[in-house]
Amino acid sequence: MSGVFLDFYVGCQKLCGAVASARRFWEGNNVFDNDVWLQQVREDIVDPGREIVDPHHHLWEIATLPYNLEQLLADTASGHNVVQTVFMECSASYFEDGPDHLRPVGETQFVAAAAERAASIDGAAQIAGIIGHADLRHKNLDDVLDAHLDAANGLFRGIRHAGAWDNDLDALLIKPDGPEGLYLDPAFQAGVARLGERRMTYDTWHYHHQNQDFRTLALAVPETKLVLDHFGTPLGVGRFAGKRDEIFLQWKDDVAAIAECPNVCAKLGGLAMPDNGFGWMGRALPPTSDEIVATHAAYYTHMIDCFGPDRCMFESNFPVDRLSVSYTVLWNALKKIAAGYDERSQQLMFSETARTVYQL
Template identity: 50%
Template sequence: MATNEEWLGKVREEIVEPDLPIIDPHHHLWDYPESRYMLDELNADTGSGHNIRATVFVECKSMYRAEGPEHLRPVGETEFVNGIAAQSASGIYGEMRACKGIVGFANLLLDEAVDEVLEAHIAAAPQRFRGIRHANAYDDSPEVRPTHTNPPKGLFGLPKFREGFARLAKFNLTFDAWLYHHQIPELTALARAHPEVTIIFDHFGGPIGIGPYEGRREEIFAQWMKDVVELSECPNVVAKLGGINMAVNGFGWHKRALPPTSDELVAATQDYYLHAIDAFGPERCMFESNFPVDKLSCSYAVVWNAFKKMAKGASADEKAALFHDTAKRVYRLD
């Protein structure tokens, strides 16, 4: 998933509303031979002109422990990110506070062993650990890659998963849900069964635009709208607005000679954002970068310009919720 800085640099824009305070509630960190995204890279992006005040890290199977019990190895990711957060909190790297909230992974199919994992995550980052993501993006087509957790079909409905999921409430932890568009009813059923757990609906539920879904965007969008309205009726669910510039979404930005402008992103994707805001309300929505995954398609400065253009009709209070306050409240960043 290497990004091309030279290609991204071919489109530069004046920053829209540069003083608007922003919390970016969804990004990753990793260090692979072919792709590096660490504090330096994050700071370069968040320092590209927008007023990013803090960020939330979301698990991505990075820096797991190489040894020890298998179920506790994901705690290594939290240990790693908490160290990055401490670097940022020193102030040496600027005013932006990276990874002020941390969302990690625990296998929620582990029955009572889930408690041990959750306790270990919290112990590793007691001031910052806020939630769990056990990704569920699965499709029957071999052309659509399953997510990094390699989930079984129907994960959210499995009794063992439901038992582990219910334990999150005891630890006051949220749940980030990454899934594909046809799985949204499964998430709605989970949210109804467990109203005590706050669920964050990631990336619009991953509308697929490749493989057997290519060329069916209007049909998929029509059903997606209905499913999102039904999901929004669950008061324990909030929505992240972003993460729709991945290759799986099928817009093909990464294949172009030039990356998209913010106006092009608005024209292609605005309907998803406006419908989600209408369904959930600004106080239950937060814009997200999903970097560096979406960086395959567009720059950080451009994607946040697109968000601001889509929110141009919102009031000052609504903008504060969408760009800052919802993320601050949901992830308890005080």
């Protein structure tokens, strides 16, 4: 198990074990084996015919933390009309030997094999794109990109080299491993620019206090398509606990400034991660879609107002958000948020923007 996911696993166990009302639903080693807890909230599917491309999910084969193809397909087949997905890198199944800079290609090979299996299952959602990992500062970056392309069976679309950094690691469930100031590093900016030259995308994950650095990066690489994941992760734990209103106001200004960069589009999801501080994971009952709408809608509507539907795509961020909410309830919430927009806008946010950005 990689360091990032070992920390994630231990953190989940500590959080769940500390909440007596939730502990009985999280017995054993697999923190994603929470069906009993999630199934306490059942809802009819909203707008069941709506076609969905889920542009952000993970897969990994870790004995104590599995989220494999079968579990993904169980989620995507749970009622909503999910037809395609995009895999997002998560340090899974790296090669165990060979040059360090090429080891992430093992993940692409692993996901390409999963996509091939999914393609053989009638009616299953298809993994239509793969976002892998590379150190964008590496002198042999092109060799890594070529290796990803060779391993992906035509599905490779881009790179996520996450920039998430914070100096209060003890407060975070998911420990970031990005260095401070990554987006300002000239070598990193050159690597992101190279992705654009090769018609590949760059996905980012960082925290709200890094949004201004991300805008600087976007301005430096105008020919590269950048994807802002998870709203720029407005934190709500550690030193940010109890400061939601203050953070929201600054976040709104920062997002509006980022949206002025035409090369940036936004993924709308990931707010159910425990580090956002909404507290869903530790409750006796998971949230309903109406609760999620009441709590999160202001973030979604601001992003859509700033970027426009043609630069926004709804995402599940599963299984990480599965710690807080079921796939069915999450997509119900997204559909309720989107209900106030016209049909074309909904088509864009649920499927067409993702297809355009990731060339699906």
